Amino acid sequence: MATSEMSSTATTSATTPKILGILTIVAGIVLAISGAFAWGAVQVNLAQENITVSSDSPRWADEPVNGPFTAYQEAEMIQQHYLESTGGLTYAELERDDPLRDVAMNASFLRASLFTSVVSFGVAAMAMGLGVVLVMLGSAVTALAGRRPVRAR
Numbered sequence: 643m644a645t646s647e648m649s650s651t652a653t654t655s656a657t658t659p660k661i662l663g664i665l666t667i668v669a670g671i672v673l674a675i676s677g678a679f680a681w682g683a684v685q686v687n688l689a690q691e692n693i694t695v696s697s698d699s700p701r702w703a704d705e706p707v708n709g710p711f712t713a714y715q716e717a718e719m720i721q722q723h724y725l726e727s728t729g730g731l732t733y734a735e736l737e738r739d740d741p742l743r744d745v746a747m748n749a750s751f752l753r754a755s756l757f758t759s760v761v762s763f764g765v766a767a768m769a770m771g772l773g774v775v776l777v778m779l780g781s782a783v784t785a786l787a788g789r790r791p792v793r794a795r
Contacts, residue, residue, distance in 0.1 A: 666780030674773025
């Protein structure tokens with residue numbers, strides 16, 4: 643193999659990992675920023691609903707619902723309250739003409755909405771975490787791309 647071919651191959655093989663490392667860093671930054679924006683959007687919209695955790699809650703009583711923990715706790719309190727009012731019966735267990743069936747249905751809808759926000763917070767946190775991991779991985783690949791391999795003797 644000619645010397646010019648060898649240097650071209652060495653340059654290409656060193657450049658490819660560096661480019662992949664940089665692309666991984668960029669993807670990580672985009673993912674982390676997207677996760678942060680998603681978290682913020684869910685938090686702002688949830689706070690605009692002006693929901694507070696029930697005053698009889700064992701945790702976060704009377705606190706505004708604006709995060710995953712308070713949203714989850716309020717969903718649990720809604721379940722506790724509606725089961726108390728229906729004698730422990732769920733929507734499906736109540737007779738079709740029972741007026742408490744509307745209470746159970748509304749409670750189910752509210753709980754589902756709150757749980758959707760909890761899941762959204764989780765997905766946003768996962769995106770941010772994966773973004774950080776990708777930035778670290780890309781940085782490592784980029785740093786190692788310029789090094790010469792150690793050859794065994």
